[in-house]
Amino acid sequence: MKEKEVEVVPKFKIWLEYKGKTILGKGGAKLLQTIKDKGSLSSAIKELSISYRYAWGYLKKIEERIGVQIVKSFKGGAKGGGGMKLTEAGESLLRKYKRFEEFLEFTLQNPELWEAYGLRIKDKNRIRGKVIEITEEDEAAIVKIKVNIPVTIVSIITTEAVEELDLNKGDQVKAIIKATEVMVDKKDG
Secondary structure (H helix, E strand, O other), rough: OOOOOOOOOOOOOOOOOOOOEEOOOOOHHHHHHHHHHHHOHHHHHHHHOOOOHHHHHHHHHHHHHHOOOOOEOOOOOOOOOOEEEOOOHHHHHHHHHHHHHHHHHHOOOOOHHHOOOOOOOOHHEEEEEEEEEEEEEOOOOEEEEOOOOOEEEEEEEEEHHHHHOOOOOOOOOEEEEEOOOOOEEOOOO
16 A cells, blocks of 8 residues: 655745844844834834834844844924934845745745755656666766656666666656756656
């Protein structure tokens, strides 16, 4: 009986550290972004439903840990108009956090990248077969695979991949068919 494969969805939490101490996580990044968007701490705390004391303490903790001012307050006139904005260091910190977050999110949403790190894809795109010919040309190798349905599948892979998989004529493999390419996997041939 074939073991049932469980569909899992990877998730992550990211934070930035400085000298081993946490300086910015998801909530802090949201706070900085909201200050940037709204132009004031009071507007940001209303939007995020957090206390002034918590938000101000969070900002001061970051500044103490990195030794640089990340927000700048300014006072308004008699009719108000004061506010807060991110300093260049605050903008840079927020940008770094967002880049890491976007990179990880992109990676988790692209199964092709999972496969590059050896994570499995669904079996519906796998066809078992036998390597009948390998032709190596410079950086690429043409691998011909005879499948059980009497069909031959041709895949062009790097010679490095041939070496890493230790592919030899006669090996049992699976052709992994994707919209733009045919990959080769030797595990569980």
